[in-house]
Amino acid sequence: MLNDTFLTPAQIVAELDKYIVGQHDAKRHVAIALRNRWRRLHAPADMQAEIVPNNILMIGATGVGKTEIARRLAHLADAPFVKVEASKFTEVGYVGRDVESMVRDLVEQSVSRVRQRRQEAVKAQAAEAVEELILDALIPPIKHPGKKGKSLGFGSTDDTEAAGEEPGEIPASDRELNERTRARFREKIRDGELEDRRIEIQVAQPGPSVGIMGAPPGMDEAALSGLQDMLGSMVPKRSRKRKVTVAEARKLLLEEEAAKLIDMDEVKDEAVRQAENAGIIFIDEIDKVASSGGSGKGGPDVSRQGVQRDLLPIVEGSAVNTKYGIVNTDHILFIAAGAFHVSKPSDLIPELQGRFPIRVELQPLTKADFVRILRHPKNALTKQYEALLLAEDVELSFDDDALERLADIAAEVNATVENIGARRLHTVMSRLLNEILFDVPDKIAAHAKVQITAALVEERLADMVKNRDLSQYIL
Ligand SMILES: Nc1ncnc2c1ncn2[C@@H]1O[C@H](COP(=O)(O)OP(=O)(O)OP(=O)(O)O)[C@@H](O)[C@H]1O
Ligand SMILES: [Mg+2]
Numbered sequence: 001m002l003n004d005t006f007l008t009p010a011q012i013v014a015e016l017d018k019y020i021v022g023q024h025d026a027k028r029h030v031a032i033a034l035r036n037r038w039r040r041l042h043a044p045a046d047m048q049a050e051i052v053p054n055n056i057l058m059i060g061a062t063g064v065g066k067t068e069i070a071r072r073l074a075h076l077a078d079a080p081f082v083k084v085e086a087s088k089f090t091e092v093g094y095v096g097r098d099v100e101s102m103v104r105d106l107v108e109q110s111v112s113r114v115r116q117r118r119q120e121a122v123k124a125q126a127a128e129a130v131e132e133l134i135l136d137a138l139i140p141p142i143k144h145p146g147k148k149g150k151s152l153g154f155g156s157t158d159d160t161e162a163a164g165e166e167p168g169e170i171p172a173s174d175r176e177l178n179e180r181t182r183a184r185f186r187e188k189i190r191d192g193e194l195e196d197r198r199i200e201i202q203v204a205q206p207g208p209s210v211g212i213m214g215a216p217p218g219m220d221e222a223a224l225s226g227l228q229d230m231l232g233s234m235v236p237k238r239s240r241k242r243k244v245t246v247a248e249a250r251k252l253l254l255e256e257e258a259a260k261l262i263d264m265d266e267v268k269d270e271a272v273r274q275a276e277n278a279g280i281i282f283i284d285e286i287d288k289v290a291s292s293g294g295s296g297k298g299g300p301d302v303s304r305q306g307v308q309r310d311l312l313p314i315v316e317g318s319a320v321n322t323k324y325g326i327v328n329t330d331h332i333l334f335i336a337a338g339a340f341h342v343s344k345p346s347d348l349i350p351e352l353q354g355r356f357p358i359r360v361e362l363q364p365l366t367k368a369d370f371v372r373i374l375r376h377p378k379n380a381l382t383k384q385y386e387a388l389l390l391a392e393d394v395e396l397s398f399d400d401d402a403l404e405r406l407a408d409i410a411a412e413v414n415a416t417v418e419n420i421g422a423r424r425l426h427t428v429m430s431r432l433l434n435e436i437l438f439d440v441p442d443k444i445a446a447h448a449k450v451q452i453t454a455a456l457v458e459e460r461l462a463d464m465v466k467n468r469d470l471s472q473y474i475l
Pocket of ligand 2: 066067068284
């Protein structure tokens with residue numbers, strides 16, 4: 001993970017720029033935070049313990065790119081990363097997910113990352129073992145003399161059929177023949193000639209999952225899942241014979257063989273270490289647990305504050321019990337985000353505010369931003385629809401002034417009805433293309449070209465925008 005090819009802040013911003021328009025402040029801050037993870041691990045050991053991450057709070061109206069930044073960051077981070085929603089948690093002691101589960105999720109993610117990498121590293125070795133298993137199924141090797149030998153090369157080519165079977169001693173010539181046949185078949189397997197041949201293999205059966213209905217009182221989630229794992233491992237692992245093609249067998253066996261080649265204890269240790277030192281937890285919708293206005297109404301506010309209070313030690317740094325061991329949260333980076341429409345950051349309990357020292361505000365998106373969002377990001381809406389129709393051999397294209405007009409309309413509806421940011425582009429666009437999407441391929445056949453002009457945008461959408469009641473429902 002953290003190696004010398006780790007992205008520099010400028011590179012991180014450049015990567016984010018491929019997907020997210022504007023919001024440079026936010027991008028810069030997350031880029032610095034991400035790079036700081038790498039810097040810390042390259043600092044002198046005694047300083048490493050002292051350097052704590054500067055957690056970030058992203059504030060911005062709905063649909064301006066907060067979650068999108070987190071999502072893209074996850075791809076770039078090359079580190080254990082989880083995104084959770086603050087509103088999903090409940091105070092400890094109440095039914096629901098407690099906040100510590102975010103750390104358990106992080107470790108879980110880290111374990112699967114490390115395991116995947118290790119498996120990747122032993123893939124060639126595993127593939128060899130799998131080839132051998134497949135070969136054994138096709139042409140079983142001659143068993144030791146004395147034991148009851150299997151017939152040679154059953155179910156294969158005719159030249160092996162002649163070779164009879166003598167209980168007891170197996171003549172050297174038979175063994176040689178068997179070896180030669182196996183060698184030939186090994187070639188055939190490698191050349192992919194036998195992919196459709198059906199063979200019988202042993203595959204591990206996932207043991208019956210042991211469910212525990214309702215946690216016994218006083219037992220937390222970590223202990224519960226540990227107990228479930230333990231009970232699960234007490235049920236003997238069974239394997240089952242299955243008849244599959246060689247191609248399928250390879251797929252089924254590869255993971256099993258790769259798993260045998262890696263040391264799970266080492267994976268767990270490494271995964272915990274990575275989660276502790278490089279882990280990033282993105283807490284979305286943090287504003288949903290802020291209690292607004294301090295109105296005396298009890299109920300939800302009480303439990304929201306409870307969630308905030310439960311968050312404190314985790315963000316501050318504490319030890320969380322997971323089934324992979326104790327995880328220290330001191331150096332985990334937390335990025336929180338919220339729209340803060342109704343509540344303000346200052347509605348969070350002060351202790352929590354203090355734990356997110358870096359505040360970044362995301363800017364409202366302008367019409368010019370909309371035009372760029374429509375056209376430029378790698379996953380731009382125009383590109384998505386073009387790809388969809390290309391699947392039908394229909395070439396869709398958008399005139400520049402059509403996109404201008406579309407952005408105009410989106411901005412206008414945002415201003416008059418409700419500001420939902422860039423999400424408005426989705427509703428406007430789907431409205432615009434609705435008919436075309438329906439008519440392909442029945443009325444608009446393959447090889448057609450569909451050009452979206454400003455006039456077409458006007459025709460399809462203008463009336464709707466003027467009629468506020470209509471746009472409220474449709475756009
Ligand atoms: N700056 C931007 N550049 C490109 N696309 C954007 C931008 N902002 C938002 N989008 C698009 O709009 C959609 C919604 O954005 P996102 O999920 O990031 O909103 P959000 O800020 O998390 O809002 P909320 O507060 O409602 O969760 C996404 O599909 C995203 O592609
Ligand atoms: Mg969001």
